[in-house]
Amino acid sequence: MIGSVLAALVIGGAVAAFAIAWRPAIAAIDPPVPQSFDAALVKRGRDLAAIGNCNDCHTVRGGKDFAGGLPVPTPFGTIFSSNITPDAETGIGRWPEAAFRRAMRSGVNRDGQHLYPTFPYDHFTNVTDEDDRALYAYLMTRQPVRAPARANQLPFPLDQRVVIAGWKLLFLRRGTYQPDSMKGAEWNRGAYLVEGLAHCGSCHTPRNVLGAERASAQFAGGDVDNWHAYAINAQSPAPIPWDADALFAYLSDGWHPDHGVARGPMAQVVSNLSSAPESDIRAIATYMAGVFGAPTPDRKRRAEAVLAQAKSPSVQASEANAVGASIYAAACATCHGTERPLPYGGVNLGLSTALSGPDPRNATNIVLSGVRPVEGERSPIMPGFATSMNDDQISALLNYLRVRFSNQPAWPGIAKTIADARRTQTLFLQTSAGPRNAPADATQRDKP
Amino acid sequence: MKAPVILDRRRVLAGSGALIVSFSLADAFAQDQAAPAAAPAPNPPGSLKGSPFLDSWIRIDADGSITVFTGKAELGQGFKTAFQQISAEELDVPFESLKVVTADTRFTANEGYTSGSNSVHDSGTAIQNASAQARELLVAEAARRLDLPAENLRTENGAVISPDGRRLGYGELVAADMLHVQAQPKSKLKDPASFKVVGQAVPRVDIPAKVTGGAAYVQDMRLPDMVHARVVRPPSYGAQLTDCETSAIEKLPGVVKVIRDGNFLAVVAKKEFQSIKAMNALSAVAKWKETAGLPKQDDLLRVLTNLPSQDSTIFERTNPSVIGKQTIEATYTRPYQAHGSIGPSCAVAQFVDGAMTVWTHTQGVYPDRQGIAEMLRMPPASVRCIHVEGSGCYGHNGADDAAADAALIARALPGLPVRVQWMREQEHAWEPFGPAMVTKLKASLDGNGAISDWNFEVWSNTHSMRPGGAGSMLAAQHMAQSFAVPAAKPIPLPEGGGDRNAIPIYKFPNAHVVHHFIPAMPLRISAMRSLGAYHNVFSIESFMDELAVAAGADPVEFRLKHLDDPRGRDVIEKAAQAFGWQKGQKAPPGRGLGFAFARYKNLAAYCAIATEVEVNRETGRPRLVRAVAAVDSGQVVNPDGLINQIEGAIMQSMSWTFYESVTFDDTRITSIDWQTYPILRFNSVPDSIDVHVIDRPGQPFLGSGETGQGPAAASIANAVADATGKRLRHLPLTRKRIKDAIDA
């Protein structure tokens, strides 16, 4: 009797587990003819793909667009992005639209295998069927590229895709975004995009030990590629609080006079957004302004204090960090202290979120690598100091910058941050996203 | 009317066997002007017209050492080496035994400007003929001494040799004033088949110093007690200095003097970095009233075609019997573009006992001297300009202005050598740009797919503000007793300025070419490599492709169909064949193939270029994959130097064509450094560039320094059109413009 109950439980459990984990394969189709897609639909898909930043993960620098192969380091191992060109053998050429939709909604590929949530379907699940159709049309009309998938580097049992089913059970809330009837159309559009395609939380929300976004800490800051993605909620460390207009300008152009220039992984994001419809960027800015929240009077006072301090440094700051102060004066102030406006002048460091933020990695990365020129386009250029400064000098400089340009406590562990940054950032590179950075406004006047 | 020989030279170079250089001060032979000065009775070749005495070009000392003088400047094209080759060949001396002295108002002939690709043609020809004639004189002297007929003597390694082996070195033979004779109209030149050094890829004489840290540039000059100056330029054209409290600046460490003369503001210090810090401090206290009103940068087509212009028909042919069946038209534009010399301009000047010496990388030491003398209100004879190499100038950049700056400052500090170094931002904002241009083309095809009529109109400023006297120099324009900017004048044909290469080399039954010369210059402009030819050839050759497409013809075949000139046909066929151009070819996916051809100025070197360009459809990013060029520059002096120039022209033109436009707001130039004026970097360098030289031994030298700019631009534009199916007509062909065209 017990035996048969146990057996029933085990079998039932196995069936349940199977039911949870197993997904059917969807039959392959012949690759659709590109001309069969409506041009307007393809254009919509292009705009949506820009918001989704698809080409950033699915393209290797120097490689063909959307052909995948980008290594994404995670705490669990390295995942390689897949080929989403319409190549029949190595891409998604044989996927019917339903398979694409299922991948976006539920994180399952055409064969029925679970996809690692490095592909942020926990966000893409919000995307409507219509938008999925447009994205599908766009992807299926790209240049097919033969590029077989690279094997992920994961330890057992994580390399068994079935375990993802458990993860999904815990963390995936499937389903299209539902508008909030209390809010206006623009806000809802923004929410739909941010929570969905733009997947901001994938970088800007901290994750739990199982690698899922912590729902209670939405937008409280995250990590990507040894960069820190700042908190973009009320905990934002930006000296001057963000508002909708500033966000709109920043997301469209890649820089803002009160905040700085988009660097690191964000550079490619704003580069893509610069070609997205203006109304969508407005919507995102409106929604996010609400997430940031209106600045408190206290916040405003602190902002003024930081700016005043940036203009006239305290004597104590200079004396306690004499080496850093003199390095700043000699190597940095020639651009950063001249009040030549962004994006071509160095940002007033008192406005820099990198220096006010909790994590010194961003400032370290920029000091080491500088900002690389974008091919053939007007863009800021900053020299990197990795080879002209040793670790002690960079330490001294960063400590000084922290004291002079923020009113936050000292960063701990600077020495290790610098050593790690040298190791993980290929010198002279990672701050600049390939050749597609947002073209900067050409008509900047050099103010006296 | 010849001016008297300068006697102090005699004193300086006294020596029994030395030849003394003298030269005619008459007839400044400015190369930017096409009309030659009235020549003396015989008509010697090249620059001998303006400086007919042989000893203006060649000096042979008693010890046999030989100096060649050229009024041209080494700009990095390898001229010194080329001239040394030419002279060594005709004089029959080893290459290494010669020394070349370049442009110096005290020593060399007045050859106007090193520009227009005329140097090898004018100076090279003069040197070739002067050397040949000097050799003849030496042989004649040897014949006299040996009492043998001249025909029996031969020359070798700097000596005249008799049949029985007696040797008379040139140093022994030369006597005072032997070479102070006027050149004959014809020389006995060597048979090209016997050339030993001309036509050889002799390594350049200036490169070793440049790769080992030798002093090679005016920027490297260090004279005893030299001081460092920096100019504080106004923030925009015509700005007035309203206030400047300089007392604090004068007290800064190392500061020797602050100079304020009207709107000309400068500071001089002992050490270079001191002068930079003082410049920044001075700039901060200077208050300016700005008045400039610059046009809308995105509206140049409308602006240029609406400015008052002097219109002239520069070419007309009619044949009413030929009827057109299909007509197409197109408008092409070019923005202002910058020389962007990699080394900002620099000059050193010293004022001693009423005499001013200026070391400068100007392209024309004589006109520069003229302008500086005028500015300082001194007699020209009291001013000496010596050319010292700067970085590549590609035309009229800030060099002349820097020379004037240095002279003006040096006058205020008698005795001290003053070095003026322009900052990067100053070079970008104040150099005279290559002018913006508009072209409108209209042509028809007859029933046989041939062009039946051709209409071409070009709107442009002058392409040269030189020689312009003091008024063309910033220091003179800005000083209190200022000089007015001279009125703009067009450069006459056949050279032309805005109309350079506007007349097509093709044979059309009906053709009508109009030049709209625009005197008003909203932005400061002057000559930039190839002048109007860059845009005119870009337009003509783009349009030829548009017509070829309309006619359903292969672009190469279409051009040959309309071209008689056999040397032109040769370069076209050579480039096409070397490239692997096939009629009806299809480029690999994502790529396009383009072709273009021109003869620079319709009288200098021929160049045809075939290109393969890749366009990324997602981003619009264009990339030159490979280029194959064929060039005919007449008798080749140094094939490697020639190839270097053509490669460089293709790369530079590619940069202009894909990336470059000067930016400005309503008052100021805003493209002031490499962030705001991006140019080609190594990540855009093509896989290969192959240059095929068609040598024409015995033919006149043809200028080649600028022949590649126009064909490269058009070839690339045609390849982009081939790759994308969209025709772009507005330079530069940026990534964004290409992407918008693809998306449209």
Add this chain to the structure above:
Amino acid sequence: MMTLKVNGQNHEINADPDTPLLYVLRDDIKLNAAKFGCGLGQCGSCTVIVDGNAVLSCVTPLLLLEGKQVTTLEGLGTIEAPAPIQRAFMEEQAAQCGYCIAGIMMRAQALLQKNPKPSDEQIRAELELHLCRCGTHMRILRAVHRAIRLMDTADASSATAGSAQ
């Protein structure tokens, strides 16, 4: 006053500590190779080697260089005894005006000291910071490839000659 070691020699420098290395080299020590192209770290003409790494000397103030070794083009070789990189550039005639060349050679030298056999792509990426307005890029790349071979041969021949390395 600061002691600066340049090309193996100590120099007593009397300049403000915020003076960029470029002016110390040119104005104080009277060296020519490192050039002023922009002073903004945008063009690479000023490149020298510090402790084995390529550095833009126009944005490197003197105060950063305490105890470090600076090498300029002059320190690599002379016309009579050129280093492999110098020979390579002469043999390829890799210059037109030549103003950008010294900086490029130092960058290439630093690269080859670390990686004796870089790929063409790696060389191009390494040179991205450098501008050449005359368009000599193709020759420059050929010269760097030539230098790789010359250095290889130099190592090989000195090895076979049995000299201590």
